[in-house]
Amino acid sequence: MHRRRGKDLEEALLRAAWAELTERGYAAFTLEAVAKRAGTSTPVIYRRWANKASMVEAALVYESSTRVVDIPDTGTLRGDLITMMRAANRSRIDLLVVTAVLLDEYFAERGSNLEQLRARVLAGRRSAAETIFERAVDRGEVDASVLRPHLISLPFDLFRHEVLVTLKPVSDMAIDRIVDDITMPLLARRSR
Template sequence: MRRRRGSSLQEALLEAAWAELTERGYAGFTLEALAKRAGTSTPVLYRRWTDKREIIEAAIAHASATRPVEVPDTGSLRGDLIAIMQATNRARVDLLAAATVHLGSYFDNTGTGPEQLRELALNGRPSAAEIIGRRAADRGEIDPAVLTPRTINLPFDLFRHEVLMTLKPVSDEAIEDIVDTIVMPLLTRPR
């Protein structure tokens, strides 16, 4: 077996950590099982991370980074919202489901919630909601004054709710219903 080093080893460790997390959950996640899955030893893990929490957070950030969702620019707010939710269905529904199913004890142990993990995954970048909202305002489709954090995040909050309730991708019909009956009337209403 070829000895892995550097980024090759790091990637293998993070992929193994994600696999352990999605199979065993946070409560069943152990450094010993991770080391065995990755074909290494626990001292190798401790040279990179101080504890289980850091490994889990790194694995989530890595899983998010390896499933990029490009923010579409279809030329319309409606088109952008539908396209981003459909792309998220294809690339990231497993991340949302994992946060629900496997991280309950992580949140209990760390005193954090999904919002902190979302911030970790964003890594300081603007969210898709912010980008889409800004573009729509620049095109004159919506009044920039309606772009409060709550209104611009609403379509994504409703999308996440659907995923968390079903643990499945959101149907195209449900996505269009969210956009057409709730979000567009809210964001495009006269001020």
């Protein structure tokens, strides 16, 4: 049998960790189970991650990186927001549900919350929302002077809220309401 090393071994461990997390939750997650699933030993894991919390964080970062959604450029802010949310519905909902539902003990253990974990997962990466709104400013759809971080994140915060409340993909009707009834009117009012 070929012995895995480096990136191949690390990816196998992170895939195994994600599988363990989604099947068992954080409370029952063990590094021993990850090692067994990956066909290796726990010392191999401990050379990379000090504890289960840091391995779970790494697994979330890895899994998130495999689900990158292309940032749409439909020609309008409305179109970009709707297209982005629909794409997230298809490829990223389980990431949000897993972090919200299965990580309660992680948050208690780390004295952390979903927003802090999200910041760790996204560290060093620019958000899709920033790109979408930057393009809207360039097209003259939005006045850059009214944009603030909370306004840029608002449509996606509402999208995440909807997922957390329902634990399922956001309906097209709800996406349309987020964009047409809240985001677009709010930006238009602030631009006056």
